[in-house]
Amino acid sequence: MAQYIEPRVLKGFRDFLPPAEIERRLLIEKIEQSFRLFGFVPIDTPALEYAEILLGKGGGETEKQIYRFKDHGERDVALRFDLTVPFARFMAEHRHELPLPFKRYHIAKVWRGENTQRGRYREFTQCDFDIVGTDKSAADFEILLMMKQTLSAIGVQNITIRLNHRGLFNRFLHRFGWLPHSVEILRTVDKLAKIGEAETRDLLANLVGQEGAATILSYIHTEGSYEETLRKLTDMAGGKDSDTERLETLLQFMKDLGIESSFVLDPSITRGLDYYTGVVFETFLNDLPDIGSVCSGGRYDNLVALYSREQLPGVGASIGLDRLLAALEALGKETAPRSFVVVAIACVDERQGGRYQALAQQFRAAGLACEVFPEPKKLSQQFALAEKKGARFMVIPQEGESSYTLRDLSSRENKEHLSVDEMLKLIRQTGSPVMPQNKI
Amino acid sequence: MAQYIEPRVLKGFRDFLPPAEIERRLLIEKIEQSFRLFGFVPIDTPALEYAEILLGKGGGETEKQIYRFKDHGERDVALRFDLTVPFARFMAEHRHELPLPFKRYHIAKVWRGENTQRGRYREFTQCDFDIVGTDKSAADFEILLMMKQTLSAIGVQNITIRLNHRGLFNRFLHRFGWLPHSVEILRTVDKLAKIGEAETRDLLANLVGQEGAATILSYIHTEGSYEETLRKLTDMAGGKDSDTERLETLLQFMKDLGIESSFVLDPSITRGLDYYTGVVFETFLNDLPDIGSVCSGGRYDNLVALYSREQLPGVGASIGLDRLLAALEALGKETAPRSFVVVAIACVDERQGGRYQALAQQFRAAGLACEVFPEPKKLSQQFALAEKKGARFMVIPQEGESSYTLRDLSSRENKEHLSVDEMLKLIRQTGSPVMPQNKI
Known part of the structure; x- marks a missing residue:
């Protein structure tokens, strides 16, 4: 046995078998279609x-998790660990070839050699979308609307998008003289949902004293309504500024579309540390709050800071595809078929393989995925295999006849002596899935 | 300037800007749809x-080209350099979870640190499809038909698929006592198209003498027709066997579908060395023969030999997506749009951003991709940007009116005082691209 290599994958990596991969691909297709509809x-x-490009000035966690090595030319290289850093490099390099504002999406795998946990993998798919080259409210709003719309397109309507404004938070911290501690404060507040109010209070008290902790907890508390919360935040930050206006404008836009009930102004949302400068947001499924945010993002002043002296403001978000898939599964919303096959053609006589394919081509031309069995096994075995493959119908060609028997594998009924047109008609009546035609 | 990192990509790697990426993605979508129609x-x-898994017993070229390194756990790991080896590992691991014959496709990137040349990259996309678990002619034929059909679906009709049978070739070599040299002979013959007949003759003469070289050159010469070539090969191999029957059956199947003119029996096709045992094939574009094969493959006795004692015969092929894209470009067949946008909505008043998005949602609901401009620039600038973004129409909302001006950016004509329904009707009349609905 020693000559065989044991087939296995690395810890934190996964094979996708057809049922899971079909679900993933159909989900991605729906997400992409939504993105494309927004331009x-x-x-x-x-x-x-180059590792230098991906790590930037960074270090810390990223440095520990990144897959980094020397290539054949002794270059210091690494696998991307997100899609944001490559996008920043991309924009710095190509911005003069692209019309601004530029709206891109990028759905691809990234790699992080971090500790594996339930639902956390070392290879996973990110799904990023950004509008760069404009600092207008309309761009913030488009990202928020597209998040809502895209989740709706995949069957998830009942969501809450929680947003905050990093600039407003900073004004508040500045007013109380806490800006020097802002990194620790934002990091602590970001953990509120995880560690609870008591521990947050203790951690904050270490930084700004008991009274300060109480003030910050009061700031990050969500009031009854978006307007009420905004009024409180503005007061505590020292009055109205462009950040308040931005949040007011966004609320007005939400009202214009009648979608304001999906949004909560939540000052405890801070989203990481250095990158974001304006609105930040996270998306929660109301029917599954524990799974955490399935789509998060925010506005940043300057995407390309590491690679260019020019400025490029933007706003964007990222869908964690693996977490979203886990959520859809938990919600019982996965609806992907096991295969695309509608019709399977039984093999009665091996020498008729060409004719079976010619018949199959007629189903395929009508948009019906069709499988041709290559081996003349017993019909009962072929029925069983067709069911396993997800087919709804089986065509049984009769020797020396130009008509066919069509078996409905769900009702187990046979209809005999049918022409191809008659079979097509019967199959269409069942509403079996037809392949979309690529019109673009 | 020293604080900026120069934005650049590694040699042999590429960014895909939207026009190229749209073309790539739409091509992949059409290829996938064709695969799905075949089940x-x-x-x-x-x-x-694990490097051990990917390299198998191999070595040689692969070992030199593979990106291999130690991960955080000091595991010896590598990036996949093709999709065949991972598929073999996958099947050895999961075959009892999958209905056989199993028909899979896999479209993904692979990495090879080889010397870069024009059109050859270190990161490229492969597109593999296989039927495993059956040794029947019908499976060989389905792969051949799907190759032809898939190229046809992307607009490439004028192709020739050249096929051969490795078993027949081996019988011929055995008969003349040249089997010990078969590796070198097959390797030499494989280069015929590249190095020419004279050099091939010299190389073969070194192995089997002048007379032997003449015999091999006579063997690998394609005769007038499939039948004539097959008769000669069978004679030279010492008479009829199952390999001749396989090639006869395939020809019969081709005739049953009336597609035999796309196939040539070409005994100079050998396709690599160890892997293939039955029919092998390469696909050439008749209008662009110099680009080489865009889709190649063959039949193998045992996919999982490295990872399991069980047998798993199969047949498959691979489309070189990058070469195919280069070919489509050379043939002037790239037809991808620069973007998906049909309609752009002008920004006249920034505060109306919500209403512009509400309007855009009506176009999107009709399947028309719609862009909303966030900045109230001069209309002439917005027209120019809309054209750059590939939009055909621009909607200009008038202040305080519920009707709109629609500008056709191709004819530069404005139509005024239109309702949304009237705009939709006018846009549809132009046959502008509508997003397909995901029915599956």
């Missing part, structure tokens, strides 16, 4: 880049 | 695997 265009960047 | 299902495997 977003796809880009792609290499999986492997 | 093939997608799988996915990790980009990173």
Whole structure:
């Protein structure tokens, strides 16, 4: 046995068998279609880049998790660990070839050698979308609307998008003289949902004293309504500024579309540390709050800061596809078929293989996925295999006849002596899935 | 300037800007749809695997080209350099979970640190499809038909698929006592198209003498027709056997579908060395023969030999997506749009951003991709940007009116005081692209 290599995959990596991969691909297709309807265009960047580019000035967690090595030319290279850093590099390099504002999406795998946990993998798919080259409210709003719309397109209507404004938070911290501690404060507040109010209070008290902790807890508390919360935040930050106006404008836009009930102004949302400067947001499924945010993002002043002296403001978000898939499964919303096959053609006589394919071509031309069995096994075995393959119908060609028997594998009924047109008609009446025609 | 990192990608790697990426994605979508119509299902495997698994017993070229390194746990890992080895590992691991014959496709990136040349990259996309678990002619034929059909679906009709049978070739070599040299002979013959007949003759003469070289050149010469070539090969191999029957059956199947003119029996096709045991084939574009084969493959006795004692015969092929894209470009067949956008909505008043999005949602609901401009620039600038973004129409909302001006950016004509329904009707009349609905 020693000559065989044991087939296995690395810890934190996964094979996708057809049922899971079909679900993933159909989900991605629906997400992409939603993005395209908003005028977003796809880009792609290499999986492997210079480590210097990917790590930037960074270090810390990222440095520990990144897959980094020397290539054949002794270059210091690494696998991308997100799609944001490559996008920043991409924009710095190509911005003069692209019409601004530029709206891109990028759905691709990223790799992080971090500790594996339930639902956390070392290879996973991100799904990013951004509008860069404008700092207008309309761009913030488009991202928020597209998040809502895209989740709706995949069957998830009951969501809450929680948003906050990093600039407003910073004004509040500045007013109380806590800006020097802002990194620790934002990090602590970000953990509120995880660690609870008591522990948050203790951690904050270490930084700004008991009274300060109480003030911050009062700031990050969500009031009854978006307007009430905004009024409180503005007061505590020292009065109205452009950040308040931004949040007011966004609320007005939400009202214009009648979608304001899906949004909560939540000052405890801070989203990481250095990157974001304006609105930040996270998306929660109301029927499954424990799974955490399935789509998060925010506005940043300057995407390309690391790679260019020019400024490029933007706003964007990212869907964690693996978490979303887990959520859909938990919600019982996965609806993907096991295969695309509608019709299977039984093999009665091996020498008729060409004619079976000619028959199959007629189903395929009508948009019906069709499987041709290559081996003349017993019909009962072929029925069983067709069911396993997800087919609804089986065509049984009769020797020396130009008509066919059509078996409905769900009702187990046979209809005999049918022409191809008659079979097509019967199959269409069942509403079996027809392949979309690529019109674009 | 020293604080900026120069944005650049590694040699042999590429960014895909939207026009190229849209073309790539739409091509992949059409290829996938064709595969699905034949009942093939997608799988996915990790980009990173144990080096031992990927390299198998191999070595040589592969070993030199593979991106291999130690991960955080000091595991010896590597990036996949093709999709065949991971598929073999996948089947050895999961075959009892899958109905046989199993028909899978896998479209994904692979990495090879080889020397870069024009059109050859270190990161490229492969597109594999296989039927495993059956040794029947019908499976060989389905792969051949699907190759032809898939190229036809992307607009490439004028192709020639050249096929051969490795078993027949081996019988011929055995008969003349040249089987010990078969590896070198097959390798030499494989280069015939590249190095020419004279050099091939010299190389073969070194192995089997002048007379032997003449015999092999006579063997690998394609005669007038499939039948004539097959008769000669069978004679030279010492008479009829199952390999001749296989090639006869395939020809009969081709005739049953009336597609035999696309196939040539070409005994100079050998396709690599160890892997294939039955029919092998390469696909050439008649209008662009110099680009080489865009889709190649063959039949193998045992996919999982490295990872399991069980047998698993199969047949499959691979489309080189990057070469195919280069070919489509050379043939002037790229037809992808620069973007998906049909309609752009002008920004006249920034505060109306919500209403513009509400309007856009009506176009999107009709399947028309719609862009909303966030900045109230001069209309002439917005027209120019809309054209750059690939929009055909621009909607200009008038202040305080519920009707709109629709500008056809191709004719530069305005139509005024239109309702949304009237705009939709006018846009549809132009045959502008409508997003397909995901029915599956």
